[in-house]
Amino acid sequence: MSADPPRDPQPHSPAQGRTASYVGRFAPSPTGPLHAGSLAAALASRLDALAHRGRWLLRIEDLDTPREAPGAAEAILHVLSRLGFAHDGEIVWQSRRDAAYREAFERLHASGLVYPCACTRREIADSVVHAGQRQHRGELVYPGTCRNGLPAGRSARAWRVRVDDAHIAWCDRSAGRFEEALAESVGDFVLRRADGPWAYQLAVVVDDAFQGVTDVVRGADLRDSTARQVYLQRLLRMPTPRYLHVPVVLDARGEKLSKQTGAAAIDPARGVAALNDALEFLGLGTVATGSLERFWTEATARWARS
Numbered sequence: 001m002s003a004d005p006p007r008d009p010q011p012h013s014p015a016q017g018r019t020a021s022y023v024g025r026f027a028p029s030p031t032g033p034l035h036a037g038s039l040a041a042a043l044a045s046r047l048d049a050l051a052h053r054g055r056w057l058l059r060i061e062d063l064d065t066p067r068e069a070p071g072a073a074e075a076i077l078h079v080l081s082r083l084g085f086a087h088d089g090e091i092v093w094q095s096r097r098d099a100a101y102r103e104a105f106e107r108l109h110a111s112g113l114v115y116p117c118a119c120t121r122r123e124i125a126d127s128v129v130h131a132g133q134r135q136h137r138g139e140l141v142y143p144g145t146c147r148n149g150l151p152a153g154r155s156a157r158a159w160r161v162r163v164d165d166a167h168i169a170w171c172d173r174s175a176g177r178f179e180e181a182l183a184e185s186v187g188d189f190v191l192r193r194a195d196g197p198w199a200y201q202l203a204v205v206v207d208d209a210f211q212g213v214t215d216v217v218r219g220a221d222l223r224d225s226t227a228r229q230v231y232l233q234r235l236l237r238m239p240t241p242r243y244l245h246v247p248v249v250l251d252a253r254g255e256k257l258s259k260q261t262g263a264a265a266i267d268p269a270r271g272v273a274a275l276n277d278a279l280e281f282l283g284l285g286t287v288a289t290g291s292l293e294r295f296w297t298e299a300t301a302r303w304a305r306s
């Protein structure tokens, strides 16, 4: 995994000699307990921050209340702390950031970039088929049905942002350059559902800017979201962080482990053994120690060299 800027191979010393210019973060959605996949993403992001002697922040993405599991946020924070993930600053909870998302949404709305959409998922699927369009990456591309106004007698189900002819190029630190015409890959996308919740794409952009995040290190399942996020950063005049997407852990059927499909919870009592599984998954072997402190020092040195 190549880094830009170059890493300083100084190991674990979070309190001293910080690189002021590096701010990383881990941003779990509390839909269930931490599992092998989310632990690997957390470890990659923490090790990258340590290797850069940067700050590392936590954000709980508790926007989507119906999918949240009661107590999951606290359980995730407990496991991270037991495994020696030391975070900087206050934890940000998205459920408390309504005013910030509203302000960003209003700015986009005032620029004429946002419109209400009445379409159900079924209607979008039907019109995509009708127009002879294919799905892109397994996702429906919004065909723009409500772009020029809501059909008579229909009310808004969501608010979408126009993508017009936006062509987004961005760079992943490992996989290199990506280019995407948003009209072809996703179409005008949702910023808010009319029944309340803010969309992940809007909240993540507003919060990465609010927390001063310079480096996003996360699972490759989110790589396809990055162009939408870069687009919103540009519209909102917010900086674009560097991005590094790490492989996602798959289950026996080749599907991404997820909290919703019941991936096994990490048992914090396993200590270094749990961390070693994640480190090995990231291609950095295992550290022969029972000590969390030794694990973090050695794993950081390996990440810095990789």
Ligand code: GLU
Residues within 6 Å of the ligand: 026, 027, 028, 029, 061, 204, 218, 219, 222
């Ligand atoms: N909350 C997202 C998740 O748990 C991660 C968001 C991100 O890292 O951008 O999958």
